[in-house]
Amino acid sequence: MTEQQESGTGRLYGVGLGPGDPELVTVKSARLIGEADVVAYHSARHGRSIARSIAAPYFKDGVVEEKLVYPITVETTDHPGGYRGALDDFYEEAAARLAAHLDAGLTVVVLAEGDPFFYGSYQHMHKRLAHRYPTEVVPGVTSVSAAAARLGRPLCEAEETLTIIPGTLPEEELTARLAAADSAVVMKLGRTFPAVRSAFERSGRLAEASYVERATMAGERTGALADIDPESVPYFAVAVLPSRLGSGAPEPVYDGPGEVVVVGTGPAGPLWLTAEVRGQLATATDLVGYTTYLDRVPVRAGQVRHGSDNKVESERAEFALDLASRGRKVVVVSSGDPGVFAMATAVLEVACEERYREIPVRICPGMTAAHAAASRAGAPLGHDYAVVSLSDRLKPWSVVAERLRAAAAADLVLALYNPGSKSRTTQVGSAKELLLGIRAADTPVVVARDVGGPTERVRTVRLGELDPAEVDMRTILLIGSSQTQAVARGADGAEVVWTPRRYPED
DSSP, X not given: OOHHHHHTOOEEEEEEOBSSOGGGSOXXXXXXXXXXXEEXXXXXXXXXXXXXXXXXXXXXXXXXXXXXXXXOSSSOOOOTTHHHHHHHHHHHHHHHHHHHHHXXXXXXXXXXSBOTTSSOTHHHHHHHHTTTSOEEEEOOOOHHHHHHHHHTOOSOOTTOOEEEEETTSOHXXXXXXXXXXXXXXXXXXXXXXXXXXHHHHHTTOGGGOXXXXXXXXXXXXXXXXXXXXXXXXXXXXXXXXXXXXXXXXXXXXXXXXXXXEEEEOBSSSGGGOOHHHHXXXXXXXXXXXXXXXXXXXXXXXXXXXXXXXXXXXXXXXXXXXXXXXXXXXXXXXESBXXXXXXXXXXXXXXXXXXXXXXXXXXXXXXXXXXXXXXHHHEETTSSOEEEEEOOOSSSOHHHHHHHHXXXXXXXXXXXXESOOOSSOOSHHHHHHHHHHTTSOTTOEEEEEESTTSTTOXXXXXXXXXXXXXXXXXXXXXXXXXXXXXXXXXXXTTXXXXXXXXXXXXX
C-alpha cells in the first residue's frame, strides 16, 4: 500500500497528450500514465475516445479506466437546464466518481488531448477537484503548434502577435478578430466552418489561410482553406494564418486595377485603431500618408511606405491612385477620421477625374479628435453641435467667421479644429472675440491637447479666460452652448462637462 493510500488522499494529474501522435506524448506524461492507478478520459456516446487511443501504449496492466461519456455533444436536450445544465450535471457526476478514487488514496490521471489548459475538457475536473486534492497539471503539445509544424510555416516572427480564436464566435466577431490579427489560428471547426470561411473572406485574409485536419494523426489533411469542402470538415481541424514574415509567405494577389483604401487611425496610438483599420493596414502593399501619421503604423516586411509633407494632399492622393492603377493595394493613412478635415475628400476629388474613375476607393472610419476630446471631459457633445475648422488656408477668414457666428447664434456646441499653428496665430483670438459677442463669458470651454498621446492635457476653462497663446495645432477646442454644464465632482473637485439632451422649450 502506498503512502497516499494510507493517508486516504490520492493525487490528481491533468496530463496533456499532445495533438495525436503517441510519440508526441511527453516523457513525464507517459511516466505518469504508466504509474496511474486510475486513468480517466472523455468520450462521446459512441464510446470511442481519441485521448485513450493516444495514451493506450502507456497503460499498465490492470489500470482502472474511468470512461467519462458525454450525455450530449451538439444535439438538443430535454434537460430542464438546457445544454449547459446537462453538461454541468455531467461534470459534477464525473468529478464525484474521480473523488471516490482520490478519497481511497489512488493516483488519478485525467487525459487531455493537446494541453489540459487549452480548450481542454480536463479543466472542468480541475475546477471541481483541485482545491480538494493535491493536483498537478502536465502541459502538452497543442494542436496549434502541431498545425504549424505540419504546414512547415512559422506562426510568429519578430514582433508579430498570435491570436487564437474559437470558431464558435459569431461571424461578425470572427471577421473583426481576423482583420486585426498578425497571425491567427481558428479552432473548433466542423459545423462552424462555413461561418469561419466567410469571416476569412470578409476580412480579406482567405488567400493567406491554410487548413489542417487531424494534425499528426491518421487521416491528416492540409491544404488551402479556400479549397476545402465545408461538408468534409471535422471538429478536429484548424484554420491557420501563418506569419507574414519570410518563410515563403504568399504575396497578396489583387484582381483588376488594385484599390485605394483611406483609413483613419484615430487621434493617437494603437488603442484608438479599429479592427477594420488594423486589417487594412496589415494587408496593404503600400502605405501613403503624412510622415508623422505613417510613423504610428508598425513596419511590416514587404510593405512600401511613401511619406510626404502635410501640405501636399492632392499630390499624395494622385500618387496613391497611380499606384493602385498598377495593381497595388494602397492604404492612405489619416489621423482621426479620414472624412473629417482629412484625406478622404482629397482622394475622392482626384478619384473622380476621368482617368481614375475605374479604380475602387473605400473609406474606413476612425475615432475623431472631437469625440476623443469629449470623452476625456465628459459629454460636452451630448446635444446638437457643429464642427468648424479655424484654418483659413483653404477658405477665407470671412467664411470661417460667418459660420462661427451662425453656429453660435443657433446655440450649438462648437468643436473647433485646426485652431492655430506657428504661422497662424490670430485665429483663436479672433474666434474668442466673435463668440463673446454672442455667448456668455462663463461658457465652459474644453481645451484638449494631444488626446491619447504622451503629452495629453485636457482641462476646462471659461470662454472669457481662454488664452489663445496656449492653443496650437495639436489642440482641439470644445465650446459649450448656453445649456452646457461644468460641475465639480469627486474628492479632487475635477470638473466634468456635459450638455443635456433636453433643450428648454420657448
